[in-house]
Each structure stands twice: as C-alpha cells, then as structure tokens.
Amino acid sequence: MATFALIHGGGGSAWDWHLLEPELRDRGHDAVAVSLPVEDESAGLLDYADAVVAAVGGRRDLVVVAHSWGGFVGPLVCARTPADLLVLVTAMIPAPGEPPSGWWGNTGFGSKDMSDPIGLFLHDVPKDVAEELLTRSRNHAGKAMGEPWPLEAWPDVPTRFLLCRDDRFFTPDFMRGVVRDRLGITPDEIDGGHAPMLARPKELADRLEGYLTGRS
Template sequence: MSKPQIVLVPGAWHSPDAFSTVTSQLESNGYTVHTRQLPSVGNDNPPKDLTEDVNALQELVTKAIGTGNEVIVAPHSWAGIITGSALTGFGKKQREEKGEKGGVVTCAYMCAFIVPEGVSLHDAAGGVIPPWYAHEDPYTVVKDGSVFYNDLPEEQSKHWQSQLQTHSYATQAAPATGASWKEIPTRYLLCEDDQAIPAFAQELMANGVKEAGGDIEVERIKTSHSPFLSRPDLVVNWIRRVAGETI
C-alpha cells in the first residue's frame, strides 16, 4: 500500500521555509510532501476573511488526493483554523460516501488552534492581542519573535525572526467557517514549552475536541512553538507514526 501524501500548512507570519528540514526528511522516507504559503502571509493586498486561505488549502489538498491518495494534513499554529474551516467533506470517509476515492485520513495539528465554527483566532486568545505582536492596519506584525523559538540557539532564533512576514489582521479576526475535526480524526502534538500558545491552552482545545465527540489523540513533547526547527526528528517520527508506521 502506498504511503499517504503529506500536506504541511505553515502558520501566521511564516512561510514553508520553516518546514524545509522536516520536508526533506519525510521525502527521504518515501513521502510526497505538499506545502505553500497562505495568502494571508506577506501579501500586499491582504485578504479580508478566510476565503482565500481556505481555497488555497483546498487546492493543495485536492492536488495531494489526486486520483485517490490518502492524505495527512499537518497544520501549525493559526493554520489549524484554516484546516478546520477548509476540510469539511474532504475526509476519506465523507468522500467515499459520495463515491469519490481517497481523501484526508488524519489531521495532525502541531501546537495548532482547533476551534468551533464561528470562533476566530482573536476569540480563542481571549480577545486580547499579546504584547509580542501588534495590529498595524491592515496587518499584524511580530514585535518579539523569540516567543516562537525559545529552544533554538540565539543565532538561529534571530535568523528565523528575520524571516517573519506580515499577516492579514482581518483573517485573524475572522471566524472559523467549519469544524472538520468533528469528522476527520485528529492527532495533536502538544508542545509543553510553547510561549506563543501555552500548554494549558493547547490542552483546553484538545479537550474541546473530545467533549464535542471528535476523535483525538495527544502526544506531548518538551519543545517551543517551533518543534519542526528545534526537534525536526521528533516531528518527522510523529508524522510517520500518524501515517501508520511503527517507530
């Protein structure tokens, strides 16, 4: 049986470059990896709602499914809201019910937001913008990117901070338009030393999935908000286990 295709979805302010080590390691283990920068990031004409980001992810997942592949979608951080909004009906079970082959078998959230329909990132954060980023209309911009990389050497942290881009304010304030985690199994990588989304907040979201009747399993690792940079080996092995390998 062929291995599932992997879709990596970068979070707010980030490009797919942050996934480069994880991507190459997955590819060396026989996986096909798809990723792209979401329209909300680094855009001179930033989106006003989630539509462009949702469409972008749906196009990427459709490409990964192809003629009938199984797919694992792995969003990071804010991209969890896009994943929940975009993938209703894209699950393998839901597609088979419509006579279509392949589909998303699992969503592997990496310290990512999982919210009910109608809830925005700002809502999930309590309606308060943290002091490490700011609203400079029409964007949000990161003022202290070290919160993402607190377990990286200083030189590496400064490099990745220099790569952060603008992000559409409107999309962070826009409510989720779906909750695909109610129908697609979820695996969650909880990062215990995360300074951007504290561990307790990740736990609350994971528990919310359980309370809503979703299928979720949580694995904990002691890393920052960017484990794909500080511990790519752990992330790759976790994704491989999600894909059904025994590691």
C-alpha cells in the same frame, strides 16, 4: 506513501517547513508546504484553505498538518478535499462561528510579553534559523482575522493534537485544557518549544510517520 500538506502559523510561510520536508521525503513520503495568502486584503479563511487544496492537487493519502494559527485552516482543508488524518501541532482549535481574533479571549489565553520573540517562540531553534525566520515574517491582513470560522462542526476526519512540553507561548497546561474542551481528546506530547519543525524536525517527522504506522 502519504502526502503531508504542511500549513504554517501566523506570520509564517512555506519556508517554516524546510527542515521537515526532507525528513518526510527520506521516509518515502511526499510533502507540500504552502504559503498562505496572508498579506492579501481580499483573502478570507476559505481562500487560505483553497490555496492548500490547489497546491495538493490530485495527490492522495493526504495528511493535513497545521501549526499554531494554521489550526484555523487545517480543518477547512479537510472539509474541502479528502484527507486521512488531521494533525494539529501546538495549534489553535477553532469553534464554529469564532473568528481568529476572538479565540484568545474565548479560551482565556490572557496576554504575553511579545518583546522577545526568539525567547517566547524559538528558544530551542538554532540561532541562525531563528533569526532567518524573523526576517521572513509576514503581516496578516484583516479579513481572515476577523471573519467567523465557517464550519458548523468539526470535519469528519481523525484528528490528533501534538502538544509541545516546553512551549512558552501556548503553554502545556493551557493547551491541555483547550484540547480537552474543544476536541474531547487527550493530546500527544513532544519535547521542545513552539516551533518543533525547526527545532526538532527529525523527531517531528518520526511522530508524524508514527501516526500512520500506529507507533504514536
């Protein structure tokens, strides 16, 4: 049995994982979804990581799963508590000293029309779930967005990247390049858009479990 620590993306909360958690538990695993203190003006990136570590407690056989903006937090968790695996799900990959606010320009992300968040992020998520997610969106305080990523190097933990082939925000061609340049690996791929934990929770759970069994 593994413990999956589930780290949400920008503006999200633990609720983002509510469809994936039972899928993992049905497979005999534990799942801990954490709401990062994103609205706390005093909280920095290490505080975010500490919130995850505290929620995990003494659980062992830890798999850290970080979605989207949570890519800035997942490696910090792995540097602060023993983890067997880090899985980045269509996530930002930080570089040492890089603030989250600098990632966009440093990677050449460009700009996106944000006027239709469902069409951009949630086009394959059931309508009622997508609408509920938007009502739960939270604003990020500035400290963690602007402070340098504190690690000097990537943590010494096996890392997988799961790319979403139909992602309209972090598009596949763009992210393949980022993964190659920053991690030096080839990403794994799954069908669907930017939020597979809400659109394809069973398939995502199969992939995550497959990393443990060698089927992925």
